[in-house]
Amino acid sequence: MSWLVPSLPTWARATPASSSTTPIEEDDVDAPPPFPLLNSHQRSSAPAPSFSVAPPSPKKSLEDVEPPSDLNIAISDSPLGNMAPPPSTVKKPSFGIQTGGSDPSAQEAKGAVKKKRAKVALTPGHSALDWARLTSSGEDLRGVSGFQRVTMAELKEHNTPDDAWSAFNGMVYNITPYLPFHPGGEDELMRVAGRDGTKLFMLTHSWVNMDFMLKECMVGVLVRG
Numbered sequence: 001m002s003w004l005v006p007s008l009p010t011w012a013r014a015t016p017a018s019s020s021t022t023p024i025e026e027d028d029v030d031a032p033p034p035f036p037l038l039n040s041h042q043r044s045s046a047p048a049p050s051f052s053v054a055p056p057s058p059k060k061s062l063e064d065v066e067p068p069s070d071l072n073i074a075i076s077d078s079p080l081g082n083m084a085p086p087p088s089t090v091k092k093p094s095f096g097i098q099t100g101g102s103d104p105s106a107q108e109a110k111g112a113v114k115k116k117r118a119k120v121a122l123t124p125g126h127s128a129l130d131w132a133r134l135t136s137s138g139e140d141l142r143g144v145s146g147f148q149r150v151t152m153a154e155l156k157e158h159n160t161p162d163d164a165w166s167a168f169n170g171m172v173y174n175i176t177p178y179l180p181f182h183p184g185g186e187d188e189l190m191r192v193a194g195r196d197g198t199k200l201f202m203l204t205h206s207w208v209n210m211d212f213m214l215k216e217c218m219v220g221v222l223v224r225g
């Protein structure tokens with residue numbers, strides 16, 4: 001069969017053994033990615049491939065780069081290689097060395113930077129689930145006989161906890177029944193009593209589905225006047 005070889009183009013003349021070990025040229029845009037990837041877990045646990053040119057040792061390159069001291073990276077020599085279980089998340093004693101990683105004082109400092117949560121402890125029977133139950137109970141939470149056209153002047157009169165209305169997105173709601181259920185507290189919610197609360201609501205928690213939560217408290221529509 002050797003008579004075939006000279007008629008083949010030069011790229012086809014390589015023997016199968018040499019073609020399987022020839023590294024893929026980087027400028028070959030159609031070259032498929034090596035699979036498994038040279039640095040994959042699969043490869044590291046499989047028998048070492050027979051490269052004519054030894055591939056770069058991942059361990060050596062890791063040694064070249066000094067890992068940050070607080071990353072808790074374990075470079076293992078175990079036969080499992082990279083398949084070894086991840087390092088334990090149990091806190092190590094800090095021995096007074098402040099790394100900024102798992103150190104509790106550093107965590108506290110981070111917490112101080114984060115925006116403080118302003119949720120309040122709700123009294124028993126005033127959870128979100130309790131509110132859902134109340135709104136689906138059929139109890140009147142509007143306090144009005146029918147759908148109202150509410151002027152700004154009228155809205156302003158409803159500004160006490162026992163009789164609090166607020167406008168959101170052009171609709172007026174009786175917020176009195178919701179006051180003890182509000183996770184942000186009654187005082188926060190009372191800030192919008194007797195006025196348009198859309199802006200403050202959106203600034204505080206635009207993700208809250210207020211229309212749905214207060215649909216049984218709807219009094220009417222806000223009109224000019």
Ligand code: HEM
Pocket residue numbers: 116117118119175178182183184185188189191192197200201204205208209210213214
């Ligand atoms: C009537 C309309 C409102 C409804 C239905 C409502 C509902 C809620 C809900 C469901 C939460 C819990 C949010 C969460 O866990 O992510 C919450 C939290 C809160 N709400 Fe409201 N809210 C209303 C109006 C307001 C207004 C006008 C204020 C004014 C400042 C306010 C201030 C807060 C605050 C400070 C929190 C705690 C935020 C946090 O978890 O950090 N809410 N509200």
